[in-house]
Amino acid sequence: MIEKQGQRTNPPVNEWPDANGRYGSFGGTYVPEILIPALARLQQAVDERLHEPLFQAKLQAEASCWIGRPTPLTPARRLGERWGGELWLKREDQAHTGAHKINNALGQALLARSMGVRRIVAETGAGQHGVATAAACARLGLPCTVYMGSIDVARQAPNVARMQLFGAEVHSVESGDATLRAAIDEALRDWSHDPEGTYYLLGSAVGPHPYPYLVRELQSVIGLEARAQLYEASGRLPDKVVACVGGGSNAIGLFHAFRNDEGVELHGIEAGGRGMAMGEHGSTLTRGSTGVLHGTKSYLLQDSEGQIMETHSISAGLDYPGVGPEHAYLLESGRARYHSASDEEALAALAECAKTEGILPALESAHAFAGARRLAEENPGELILIGCSGRGDKDLGILMQANGGPGA
């Protein structure tokens, strides 16, 4: 095991993206001309306010009293005994509204309010980003519209009810694949109709620059806290950091603080779905190729004609054919490694975590657990930090079905 000494200084300033919003050859701003002025305004707001002390003070005050930060770092001893590693869980499931999504939603909503916008639009997959955005908008008094694929509306009904209780208007999207990707298509269309008065609150580290950067900056609190907490508790840094990757916001948020810690491996776990045939999974980095979708150049699941493929995952949040450009860069540069975990592996890891630790991770997070299990079994005795990005209450319906019906 690698002992880490004297690693508590802050990492150096961000190397990526460059001035053009590029992470190596990935990223950029591939949007219709109608959105260029809106992105320029967003860029200006990010440059002027995001790291400005007053804005940060406001954000941190709300993060503390409303989100409940810092979230705990929990040793998972019984699970670690079973899997053969020293496991620590970064508990974003304990953040207000039940997932890491709130870190980004609150930060962007504060930024949007400072820009004087009239309304917020957002897309959502599992519903967690929609719920987080609806809650942040309620808290800040901003009107909010959420687009959600009709398949996701059906499989995540409690989150639809929560968004509505927070006063958001929820639009069920029937077009396209009727999941996260169709919801992004529709949110982009909405934004294009009124780019001056509408703020698009994008939920993952995807989309045109500066979104992948903005989302990473707002989510990097996850890794910064976890790194300090782990060092405090165990006096060392992890051997491996493991997070699930759909668009990749919780993973980039967890990875970022460790990017310059050479001995720390970064592992992203994608949705393996029902198998590796095209259309059966959401393993963009492990099975995809370079392309442009939703404003950014990154890895994509596409056919030889450049048409975007349908995806499958038991977790709505990982059911997406694209991925954030910084992950594509981390893959190509070799700094992070990406694997996939199947629906079945995720369900099994989730069940084990629930039984041994009294913690019910979200189906998305369960992929990180499944990946960590494999890594722990292959490398016994290592210290593994797992991103528990959200809680599984929203998935109860799917979990009961997967277990053969209620009470099974």
Next chain:
Amino acid sequence: MSGARRLETRIRSAASEGRIALMPYVIAGHPTLDGFARTLLQVANEADVVEVGLPFTDPTADGPVIAEAARKALAGGANLDHALGAVKEARAASEACFVLMSYLNPLLARGAERVCKELVEAGFDGLIVPDLPLEESLELREPADASGLALIQLVTPLTPTERIAKLSAATRGFLYAVTRKGTTGARAEAESIHAYLDRVGSVCGLPICAGFGLREPDQVQALLGHAHGAVVGTALVERLSAGEDPRPFLQEFRGPGCNSQ
């Protein structure tokens, strides 16, 4: 003659006849894969420039009518090779210019250099890529320029005049001016569109073609003096989806003046 030159000449010759150049938009493989070649030729014979949309799974810059028609075309087997073949035939049998409108990803999948070469070989004069802003366009602009294919830039009512000037300098053949449909009355809307087009015209030396939300012949006629061409997209796609012959509809746009002379 390069595609850019052909486009400019064709559009300017309409202006010299005192009319707005007509630029109908069709979707490759729509209304049916087999019927597309015939539809394309019918449309081309009524058009100055035909804009051929390559269907894409995620057409974020298109409204529901075109998105749905594109979905059907894709399901029917539409792809780039099919579009190239249909345009090659139509080009041989008509005087119109042809422009491909495609989202970036299908073009990248083919390869920037190769796709420009294949488009020129099929008889395309230009290329419009709605999700490719100027700043990201180098990888496509260089091979397009080298092969004589006009990479056409778009401007919108929200584009600052300084940027319109920059896009005007970069565009080839013509400048595509997106005219968003407002929520106010038709007259007020026409006035604001005219002011916008005149602002574009004050900094652009190439022909200006207006598009997005033009449905009626009188809307197009009203552009005289403010723009050189007009794209008619959704209204035509609706008629093709309904199985209608596109010719009578397009003939209305050519205006009484044109037919009687």
